[in-house]
Amino acid sequence: MTPILDIENLSVSLPKGADRPFAIQDITFSVNAGEIVCVVGESGSGKSVTSFTVMGLHDKRALTPVAGEIRLEGKNILGASAAEIRRLRGEKMAMIFQEPMTALNPVAPVGQQIGEMLEIHTNFGAAKRKAKVLQAMRDVHLPDPEKMYHSFPHQLSGGQRQRIVIAMSLVLEPVLLIADEPTTALDVTTQAQILALIKELQTRRGMGVLFITHDFGVVADIADRVVVMQNGQIVEQGPVAQVLGNPTHPYTKMLINAVPSMTPPSRAPVAGPVALSAANLNKQYGSLGLLGGGRVVNAANDVNFQVRRGETLGIVGESGSGKSTVARCVMRLIDPTSGEVLIGDTNIATIAESQLRQHRRDIQIVFQDPYRSLNPRRTVGQSITEGPVNFGVSPAEALERARRLMSIVGLAPEALDRFPHQFSGGQRQRICIARALAMEPMVLIADEAVSALDVSVQAQVLDLLEDVKEKFDLAMLFITHDLRVAAQICDRIMVMQKGIVVESGPTAQVFANPQHPYTRALLSAAPGHSTFDSKGGASAGQAAPL
């Protein structure tokens, strides 16, 4: 049987001056009908270049396929004309993207956007087109398609938008579906639903799916076969059970081992003094207005917690749960509507900015995005010493402290003279940690500090955070959406939903015996959960997905 997609010895070159000559080099794999093939790798592995080249959507000025063939149902499409490729897209192959908001046109109703596919590729009449669109929307289990037909993208949730994108790509019944990280931008519970949907549609239609992901949990849930890529080359491929259960290449082994386990290690309760506590913390956005006609969102509703020195408290929740709002209120980057935030004995929730400044050094934060957390125009040294110098440390002494901290976070002290763009994401996150430590804080807040990092780098940064917590006896508030990361690093966790803390307790207890239905839903939606963590929890470090 001819495979639907057959990639043979494909190489795509990068422009001169890039860090390597090829974006992808000599890769060979195929996708059969009725099969989901996952291409997995870290950033820069070439997995997205592969999918874009198949669709003919690669940046033609920078990327040139120089060798090999891409055969769709036996026909080489690398040499096809632009018109041919255009016809194949949609009719034979379709693609869904990571970000469902930007993949849809914000000013056209979604039904019309799905119908456009039919308008371009078929000669159906308007009535038949509409019937087809409604059928496609029913197929992806959208509620009330008749009504939603006229909705605009911003009126739908992220999961619904991704369903629309899937309906759009499948309305012409292509034989090949390419999904490029289609669930990365979604919450875990939504992600689980979308994965189930893709699997269901694939089984029903017998199409081939090329699924790009960085997430071994997703791989475990959805893949039939796995292709592991590193630096543009395939290092290992095979059936999912074989690659995940018995990886042969060291890189695959390293990736799988780097994935945190969902089983929290046992941790003794921490008895240090309370460094940070919040009492009845509220944050409302918007106001009711004079006549009560406005709309109020309770981003944080009566939040209470305590963090002791040497302890890590995790705040876990999906987007919109209010976990970042709590962190920003505690930092006083935004002002809480009511409640108390105590650092030591001082309530910083209500004091004026001028009085607050002297307390700022006690509480520091590491942000999610390593590319925006450092001022690109200032050297690393300037960034790290800025805080201490604000508090009267002499520049020379601050620089000396920065040097020490650089080696603590695992970077060369000479690198202080360099600019942020000369560092990788993981290195920048280390610099941000050094910057926070330079203030000699009591409390360190990590707001999704490892979420933007590749899994292998993530493990190292988690180790570093754990390490500096011990070394400097910090109280750590760890904000994350990722239960696996929370399981590894947190002593206690607090689960938030829509601004309310629904459950809190020691990490091991919450994971072993979740009380609230929402916590249970989060735990079971974690990708790869059924495959890896049902083996009695003994699989720690062995084959745990992220």
Add this chain to the structure above:
Amino acid sequence: MVQNAPTLPQTPEQPSIWRIALRNRSVFWGGLMLVIIALVALTGGLFTADPMDINPMSRLKPPGEHGLFGTDQLGRDVFSRVINGARISLTVGTAVAVISIAIGLFLGLVAGYFRYMDALIMRVMDGLMSIPAILLAIALISLSGATLLTVVAAIVIPEIPRVVRLVRSVVLTVREEPYVEAAIAAGTKTWLIMGRHVLPNTIAPLIVQATYVCGSAMLTEAILGFLGAGIPPEIPSWGNIMSEGRTFFQLTPWIIFFPGAALAVTVLAVNIVGDGLRDSLDPRIARTMR
């Protein structure tokens, strides 16, 4: 302890803003033109006849017969007047650009960074924007007499809101950047945050804006001069020369043609530089152009 000896690439320091700009061809050639025009404006007066020198014997002479650009109705040398007029045009253009950018930068920073000042400043700016420069100039001159200063003020005032809007929009996005929040968390004083972390982001768009302000200010100055509402008529600005030549322009077009051409070439040079700067300094466009 994680020991991860970093492999630091030997990339050069970030190139300076001027070096990036000069790599662009239109910035280079437009800039060269401007430099020449500026040199002529600064030193040209030393080598030409007195632009005020009246010579009733050779009135309204065509170019070549008496002087390179001919003479006007009082027998003054048009070439000398055009060369000396360049100084006025460039002074007005530069002064308006510098003053409106300086005021606009300050107000824009304040409006963008302090929420409570935003509405106040922006409503005042909306008001200023509705005043036409020409009307304002006529009003100012009737109040305080025609001087270079009133002309500059009249052109500056309607330009300020455009700069404020630009700066404010940059500040609004930059103040949400995590590195600004990190600076707040590090206890950095507000004015230092603005100077260190916010202001540098406004420089590139402001340089571009400055060239457009400069070009349009030179045009407005000439229009004011032409209408008789500008620089005092005895000073040979390009607008004034054209205004005086208006009476005879069907018979002696050179009196209007040469200052007009000089104005066009200068504004063109400024705009070429501005376009080039926008291409090379705006990161979104620069990425696709390289």
